[in-house]
Amino acid sequence: xxxxxxxxxxxxxxxxxxxxxxxxxxxxxxxxxxxxxxxxxxxxxxxxxxxxxxxxxxxxxxxxxxxxxxxxxxxxxxxxxxxxxxxxxxxxxxxxxxxxxxxxxxxxxxxxxxxxxxxxxxxxxxxxxxxxxxxxxxxxxxxxxxxxxxxxxxxxxxxxxxxxxxxxxxxxxxxxxxxxxxxxxxxxxxxxxxxxxxx
Numbered sequence: 001x002x003x004x005x006x007x008x009x010x011x012x013x014x015x016x017x018x019x020x021x022x023x024x025x026x027x028x029x030x031x032x033x034x035x036x037x038x039x040x041x042x043x044x045x046x047x048x049x050x051x052x053x054x055x056x057x058x059x060x061x062x063x064x065x066x067x068x069x070x071x072x073x074x075x076x077x078x079x080x081x082x083x084x085x086x087x088x089x090x091x092x093x094x095x096x097x098x099x100x101x102x103x104x105x106x107x108x109x110x111x112x113x114x115x116x117x118x119x120x121x122x123x124x125x126x127x128x129x130x131x132x133x134x135x136x137x138x139x140x141x142x143x144x145x146x147x148x149x150x151x152x153x154x155x156x157x158x159x160x161x162x163x164x165x166x167x168x169x170x171x172x173x174x175x176x177x178x179x180x181x182x183x184x185x186x187x188x189x190x191x192x193x194x195x196x197x198x199x
Contacts, residue, residue, distance in 0.1 A: 001018055001019065001020055001030070001034075001181060001183070002028055002029075002030055002033040002034060002180070002181030002182065003033065003034075003181065003182055004034060004038045004041070006181075006182050006183055006185075007034075007038075007039075007041065007042070008041055009185050010183055010185060010188065011041070011042065011043070011046065013185075013188055013189055013192055014046075015046060016046065016047065016169065017046065017047045017049050017071065017169070018042060018046055018047070018048060018049065019049040019050075019051055019073070019171075019173075020034070020039075020048065020049065020050055020051065020067065020069075021051045021181075022050050022051060022052050022055070022063055023051060023052065023053040023055075023075070025053075027180040027181070028180050028181040030181075033181065036066050036067045036068065039067060039068055040068075047070050047071045047092065048067065048068055048069045048070055048071065049069065049070075049071040049072075049073050049094070050063060050064055050067060050069040050071070050072055050073065051073040051075050052072065052073070052074060052075065052076070052078075053074075053075050053076035054076035054077055054078060055076075057082055057085050057086065060072060060086055061086070061089060064091060069091070070091065070092055071091065071092040071093070071094060072086050072091045072092070072093050072094070073093075073094040073095075073096060073119065074086075074093065074094070074095050074096060075096040075119075075121075078095070080110045080111050080113075080114055083095055083111055083114040083115055084113070084114035086114075087114045087115070087116070092116045092117075093114060093115045093116050093117075094115065094116065094117045094118070094119050094149065095111045095114075095115035095117075095118055095119065096118075096119040096120075096121055096151075097118060097119070097120055097121070098121055098122065098123040099120050099121065099122065099123055099134050099138060099139075100122070100123040100134060101138070102138055102141065102142070104123065105138075105142045108142070108144070112145070112146060115146070116146075116147075117146065117147050117148060117149055117168060117169075118144065118146055118147075118148040118149070119148065119149040119150075119151055119171065120134075120139055120148060120149070120150055120151065120152075121151040121152045121171075122134045122151075122152030122153060134152055134153070136150060136162075136165040136166075139165070139166070140165070140166055147168035147169075148167055148168055149167060149168060149169045149170070149171050150162055150165060150167040150169075150170055150171065151170075151171035151173065152171075153175070154170060154171065154172060154173075154175060155175030155176065156175070156176075156187055156190070156191045159172075159191045159192075159194065159195055160194060160195055163195040172188065172191075172192075176188050176191070
């Protein structure tokens with residue numbers, strides 16, 4: 001999210017999480033687009049997620065304090081020791097893994113004691129989202145004993161399938177945008193309504 005009017009509108013859909021990217025190379029980089037005090041409109045029931053890529057513990061903690069983040073998503077090559085330090089500092093931690101084949105799950109268990117959730121995204125050449133999907137059956141074949149998020153290539157055409165793949169939560173990003181960081185309210189409302197009606 002990069003626009004406060006868009007944030008305000010999306011809040012009517014009662015999301016569980018709202019994400020803000022603190023990776024300068026991302027087209028959705030939030031610094032300069034929003035100011036920390038603007039996020040005061042977000043109710044406490046909605047988790048403010050800060051996405052970081054290979055940032056230091058100091059940078060993560062300082063940014064989280066400034067922006068009032070409750071959840072930290074580590075989307076790079078962060079070691080378990082950094083994940084643990086952030087978790088021990090009182091933050092909810094989502095550790096992302098980039099998946100293409102079953103071999104990409106080999107180090108997931110190293111984060112079992114420090115991540116609250118895993119996030120499985122499509123492997124790409126960069127750390128940002130590609131808008132492409134991967135075979136979700138790869139996750140179901142793994143002995144994953146922690147709730148997980150699914151991301152990558154999820155759009156209006158497959159959101160119902162995503163909602164039934166066993167994920168704890170679904171990351172709705174590029175295929176629900178008008179432009180990077182600006183969500184399409186009407187498409188999100190219709191899509192979320194479809195999966196909520198099936199519960």
